[in-house]
Amino acid sequence: MKVFLMSHVADLDGVMPVVLTDLAFSDYDYQLLDIAEVDPFIEEKLASDFFHSYDKVFLTDLGVSKEVAEKIENSPLKEKLQILDHHQSNLFLNEYSFGKVVVSKDGILQSGTSLYYQYLLMHHANTLLARDSVSYMVSLVRLLDTWEWKKYQVTDALDLGTILAYYGNEKFIQNYVSFLRNHLEFSFTETEKILLETDKNKKQEYFKLKKEALIKKEIAGYQVGIVFAEQYISELGNTLAEELKEEIDLIMIIRMDHSLSFRSVKEDVDVSKFARLFSGNGHVHAAGAPLPSHIHEKVIDFILEGMIQSEN
Ligand SMILES: [Mn+2]
Incomplete structure (x- = not known):
């Protein structure tokens, strides 16, 4: 077979x-x-x-x-x-x-x-x-x-x-x-255990930096905390959603190499519905959406057009 x-x-x-x-x-x-x-x-x-x-x-x-x-x-x-x-x-x-x-x-x-x-x-x-x-x-x-x-x-x-x-x-x-x-x-294995221990410290540092860089926006009536990240997506999203639940309804993680991720810890916030705004889907408290394939080009264009200082 x-x-x-x-x-x-x-x-x-x-x-x-x-x-x-x-x-x-x-x-x-x-x-x-x-x-x-x-x-x-x-x-x-x-x-x-x-x-x-x-x-x-x-x-x-x-x-x-x-x-x-x-x-x-x-x-x-x-x-x-x-x-x-x-x-x-x-x-x-x-x-x-x-x-x-x-x-x-x-x-x-x-x-x-x-x-x-x-x-x-x-x-x-x-x-x-x-x-x-x-x-x-x-x-x-x-x-x-x-x-x-x-x-x-x-x-x-x-x-x-x-x-x-x-x-x-x-x-x-x-x-x-x-x-x-x-x-x-x-x-x-013993090697994996050492790796996991080392990783814990690295992760704490990463979460701290991401929390500091978080940008708040109101989107479709929700207070959204937005961060760029490539690692620990679920844990980062859940940790930030929990730590910031007084001021934020959900977390949106922009994973430039991959997709958008949405996380919430609130009973009344369904991120799978929120994800649909971005043609995504998922579960009540964890959802995602694809990023358009040309997004990297757009970012590069923005940097080239908006940032290069004119020579004269
Ligand atoms: Mn699954």
Whole structure:
């Protein structure tokens, strides 16, 4: 059986399904994608009959538009595809035989990884997948992605996110495929523990600088705290939202290399709605939106046009 996996490039919940795929299937390929890349990727691959050579195709922690879902519905991919996602805005995909979008089940918030893991245990169970090390790591991913780690104070979850940021996606995948194949219990290595300890100090410093540089704007009736950042996005957003909750409704993080991220800790602020102003989506307290691809050009133009001093 040959498997193709498409999953979210941007975080642990999107990357972990690749590790699980390796444990479940011997023959597979994968592609990590940004939210905005999914529709064009699938449309292109449908046109070239790319999926023909695969028996099963998964899309995890991501969804497709209604338009692309209809194209899939009328193609052979329909019989091979399984979408497993937990984003509220993709719930409409449950209308299709290939869509399974679950935000919460039995009172437990789901994630792309936890849904995929449940699917694999049900349809492709093996002794590797059943290991404590694997189920614990899946639970860490879910706790981090839903930010429930905070409620239960499972700092391993946050630390696993930090390890991903250090290793990068490919190295993280290689590392944990090998770790899980060789260990029955999950643990960080001694080197990783030193790294995590060092990182804590660096992170505190980074958060302090970002808080000082925060710019406040009123957007659509909300008081928004805006910062530029490339690292620790979720933790930074949640920390600032918590620390500044008296004066700010939500935090907007501009991640120039990637996207916009929105975080709030307030009961009555739904950032997934706010994200829609920017053609984004997500969850009630954590959402995102793509940045237009020409934004870097625009910034460079602004610097060149607005900043270069005339010679005369
Ligand atoms: Mn997710």
